[in-house]
Amino acid sequence: MSQPRLRTVVVLAAGEGKRMKSAIPKVLHPILGRTLLGHVLAAAAPLAADRTLVVVGHGADQVTDHLAGVAAGAEPVLQAEQHGTGHAVRIALDSTPDAAGTVVVLNGDVPLLRPETVTALVAAHEAAGAAATVLAAEVADPTGLGRIVRSENGGLEQIVEERDASAAQRAIREINAGIYAFDAALLRDALGKLSTDNDQGEEYLTDVFGLLVATGETVAVHVAPDATETLGCNDRVELAALRRLLRDRINEGWMRTGVTLLDPATTWIDVTVALDRDAVVDQNTQLRGATTVGSGATVGPDTTLIDTTVAAGATVLRAHSVGAVIGAGASVGPYAYLRPEAKLRDRAKVGTFVEVKKSEIGEGAKVPHLSYVGDATIGAQANIGAATIFVNYDGVHKHHTTIGEAAFVGCDTNLVAPVEVGAGAYIAAGSAITSDVPPGALGVTRAEQRNVEGWVARRRPGTKSAAAAERAGPKAAGASEGEAIHGAPDAGGRGPAPGDTATE
Ligand code: UD1
Ligand code: MG
Numbered sequence: 183m184s185q186p187r188l189r190t191v192v193v194l195a196a197g198e199g200k201r202m203k204s205a206i207p208k209v210l211h212p213i214l215g216r217t218l219l220g221h222v223l224a225a226a227a228p229l230a231a232d233r234t235l236v237v238v239g240h241g242a243d244q245v246t247d248h249l250a251g252v253a254a255g256a257e258p259v260l261q262a263e264q265h266g267t268g269h270a271v272r273i274a275l276d277s278t279p280d281a282a283g284t285v286v287v288l289n290g291d292v293p294l295l296r297p298e299t300v301t302a303l304v305a306a307h308e309a310a311g312a313a314a315t316v317l318a319a320e321v322a323d324p325t326g327l328g329r330i331v332r333s334e335n336g337g338l339e340q341i342v343e344e345r346d347a348s349a350a351q352r353a354i355r356e357i358n359a360g361i362y363a364f365d366a367a368l369l370r371d372a373l374g375k376l377s378t379d380n381d382q383g384e385e386y387l388t389d390v391f392g393l394l395v396a397t398g399e400t401v402a403v404h405v406a407p408d409a410t411e412t413l414g415c416n417d418r419v420e421l422a423a424l425r426r427l428l429r430d431r432i433n434e435g436w437m438r439t440g441v442t443l444l445d446p447a448t449t450w451i452d453v454t455v456a457l458d459r460d461a462v463v464d465q466n467t468q469l470r471g472a473t474t475v476g477s478g479a480t481v482g483p484d485t486t487l488i489d490t491t492v493a494a495g496a497t498v499l500r501a502h503s504v505g506a507v508i509g510a511g512a513s514v515g516p517y518a519y520l521r522p523e524a525k526l527r528d529r530a531k532v533g534t535f536v537e538v539k540k541s542e543i544g545e546g547a548k549v550p551h552l553s554y555v556g557d558a559t560i561g562a563q564a565n566i567g568a569a570t571i572f573v574n575y576d577g578v579h580k581h582h583t584t585i586g587e588a589a590f591v592g593c594d595t596n597l598v599a600p601v602e603v604g605a606g607a608y609i610a611a612g613s614a615i616t617s618d619v620p621p622g623a624l625g626v627t628r629a630e631q632r633n634v635e636g637w638v639a640r641r642r643p644g645t646k647s648a649a650a651a652e653r654a655g656p657k658a659a660g661a662s663e664g665e666a667i668h669g670a671p672d673a674g675g676r677g678p679a680p681g682d683t684a685t686e
Contacts, residue, residue, distance in 0.1 A: 188283035189304075190366065191231040192274045195219050195290035196239025196261040201417040207241030208415070209290040210248055213425045214432065215452025215470065218415060219245070221293035223253045224453075228297045229286060229304060233278060236290070237261050237270040266384025267360075272373040281366045284308060287387065289360030294411045294428060300361065303404045307363035313399035314369070314391055316341065317361035319409035326416075328358035328388050330403060338401045340392035345381040358388060359412030368399060428453075444482075458494070476510070490520070493528070506538070509545070524555075527562070541572070544587065556580070557599060561587035567611065569594040586621060 199208025209219035216224060219236070226234065234256040238245045246258045259277045261270050271287055286304055288295070299317070307315035316338070318330045326344055329351050333339040341358050342351050372393045376385040394401050406412050415421050432453060433446040441457045443449050445465035452470045457463070461475040464482030469475065473487045476494035481487065483500065490503040498508060499515035505522035508514060512526040513533075521539040526532060530543040533550035541555045544562035549555055551568035557580050558572045564585050572583050573596050583597045586605030591597070596614040603609065604621030612628050619625035638651045 189229055189231045190278060190281040190283075190285045191226045191229060191234040192271055192285060192287045193219065193222055193226070193234070193236045193256075193290050194267055194270050194287065194360075195245055196237045196242075196264050196270055197291075198240040198264075199291070199416070202421075203418075207245055210241070210244060211415075211421055213293055213421065214428050214450065215454040216252070216293070217248060218293045219248065219290045220252050221453075222288050222290050222295060223256060225295040225297045225300050226286065226288055228301050231286070233257065233281070235259050235274045235278065237274050239264050239270075265378070266382070267387035268373055268376045268385035268389060271369070271387050272376075272385065275366075275370050275373065281370075283366055285364045285366045285369050287362045287364065289414065291415045292360055292412060293415065293424060294413055294431070295359075295361065296408075296411055299406055299408075299411055303361065304363050306404050307402065310400065310402055312363075312402040313365050313394045315363045315402040315404050316391065317359040317406055317412065318356050318403045319359055319406040319412040320356050321409050321412070322355070324352075324355050324357045327414075328360075329354040330356040330358060332356075332403075338391060338403050339395060341388035343380065343382075343386065343388065357412070359406060360414065361412070362387070364390070368394060449482075485515075558583040558585065558597075560585045561589060561605060563588040564590070566591045567593035567595065571596050573598040 195209040197208065202208045202211065204211070210217045234253065236245070236249055236256050236258050238258045239261040242258065242260055249256045249258055259274050261273045264270070275281060284304060284307065286300070303315060303317050316330070328341045328343050329347055331339045331342055331351055331354065344352060369390060372390040375393055376389050378385055380386060391401050410427050413424060415424055429450055430446070432451050433443055433449055436451065436457050437443055440459035442462040444463065448465045449463050450468045454471055455469045456474045458475065458477040460477045462480040463469070464480065466484045467482035468486045470487065471489040473490045475481055475492045476496070478495045479492045479497070481492060481498045485498055485500060486502050487498065488504045490505065491507045492498055493508060493510040495511045496508045497513045501515040501518040501520065503520035506520035506524040508526045509528040509530060511529040513531045514520065514526070515534070517534050518532050519537040520532065521537065523540040524538040525542045527543060527545040529546045531548040531550060532538055532543060535552045536549050537554050539556040541558040541560065543549060543560050544564060546562055547560045547564040549566040553566060553568065553570045555572050556574040560566065564587065570591050570593070574580050574583065581599035583599040584602040585591065586603055586607060588605060589603050589607045591603065591609045592611030592613065594612045595609050598614060598616045601615055602618045603615065603625065604619055604623065606622045607619045608624045609615055609619065610624060610626035610628060613625060614627050615625050638648050642648050
């Protein structure tokens with residue numbers, strides 16, 4: 183025989199969320215790093231429940247897949263037809279015949295709930311030996327929510343849904359947050375007695391309270407310290423409002439730990455992000471996923487970092503980064519794009535209009551302007567000139583480029599991978615490098631320059647270029663094609679020649 187369960191968590195997530203008007207089940211909509219359901223599961227995590235059951239129905243496959251990714255220990259329980267919150271919990275308990283002790287039930291759409299609040303609710307419930315405890319809050323606008331109806335002595339009498347409430351009950355502003363702790367045996371017994379005699383013809387979990395009161399059991403109300411924690415989400419306007427509230431809570435938390443947020447109203451930090459003291463986040467910045475920012479680093483303005491590590495003292499300005507590692511004192515941007523496995527060593531620089539993918543930029547190395555770096559290893563102190571392209575893809579395979587320490591790559595170079603440039607080597611600007619350059623060598627692949635004298639005057643007569651060339655001197659306007667081809671500019675022939683009217 184299996185051991186009795188001491189704590190079971192049941193999260194209700196089978197509803198459709200019609201008003202979201204979405205192909206995605208309501209509980210899978212994300213805010214600041216987790217889905218609504220993910221936030222609720224995180225709030226319940228410190229309870230260390232023996233079992234966590236998630237009641238799924240609408241979009242059951244999607245919700246089940248999501249659970250496997252975010253809470254491997256949580257078990258989906260299918261509620262094929264949604265006959266109400268009481269019905270949902272009944273199905274969950276039927277799948278757990280050995281549940282004993284405390285059953286904690288949480289609506290899946292209450293993402294602002296704090297772990298401390300759930301823990302305190304359960305502690306109070308267990309300390310009081312109550313049959314059931316509900317989380318309640320006093321709110322300014324209780325529209326649509328279940329009301330806490332108290333007796334004259336202040337104890338809980340029943341919970342009544344708005345659509346079933348009398349006018350006097352509707353005036354009550356103390357609401358049911360949809361978070362509860364129950365004694366398992368008493369809950370199981372009461373669920374068997376629920377009726378569907380209400381406006382929606384559903385089995386209401388909330389009716390368990392009235393049933394327990396009627397049989398003389400102790401029921402309790404635990405008031406949430408902050409009413410915003412109890413806010414649910416029914417449509418996308420409410421979703422946006424919850425996102426703002428959570429943003430403010432997260433931002434306040436970071437500022438209190440010593441992080442500077444220059445404009446908290448435009449700074450969006452996922453709950454999964456970690457910031458060190460004296461990090462500075464400038465305006466219009468989003469920090470998402472597993473991003474971390476070290477002490478003294480400055481991030482933003484206008485920056486999005488996803489799963490990105492920023493070490494101490496680095497600067498990231500107007501950048502978009504996914505899955506990159508930015509070393510201490512490194513500098514990124516403005517207008518840089520770092521892609522997965524971009525790794526900048528300490529004091530490396532990735533400058534303006536530079537994209538880096540799956541490449542290591544060595545300590546103190548620089549890629550300052552207009553470049554694509556893909557599948558490369560760049561040695562320490564190397565300098566990559568403007569408009570250098572790491573040609574990593576032959577249409578079928580990706581290939582690697584290695585640049586040695588302190589190598590100097592001239593502007594507008596194509597490095598056709600696989601290729602290696604040795605330590606201290608130079609590449610002449612405009613080269614297409616297709617074979618290795620030994621250490622200390624100069625690699626150059628440019629064709630020699632030739633100038634066709636007088637070409638503009640002959641082939642583009644009457645244009646502004648022709649006029650300008652004519653004003654500039656006799657050579658531009660005069661010489662014949664045959665004699666005017668030179669391997670290099672002829673500086674001696676550039677003197678002004680006023681009055682020369684060339685070909686016209
Ligand atoms: C419920 C409460 C109400 C409370 C409010 C707080 C009941 C009867 N009423 O109302 O007192 O103020 O939450 O937000 O419980 N669900 C299922 N299966 C079902 C029905 C619902 O899993 O058959 C899930 C939903 O997906 C949702 C949660 O239960 O996550 C709450 O359901 P919802 O329909 O939103 O209940 P409310 O009408 O908001
Ligand atoms: Mg609801």
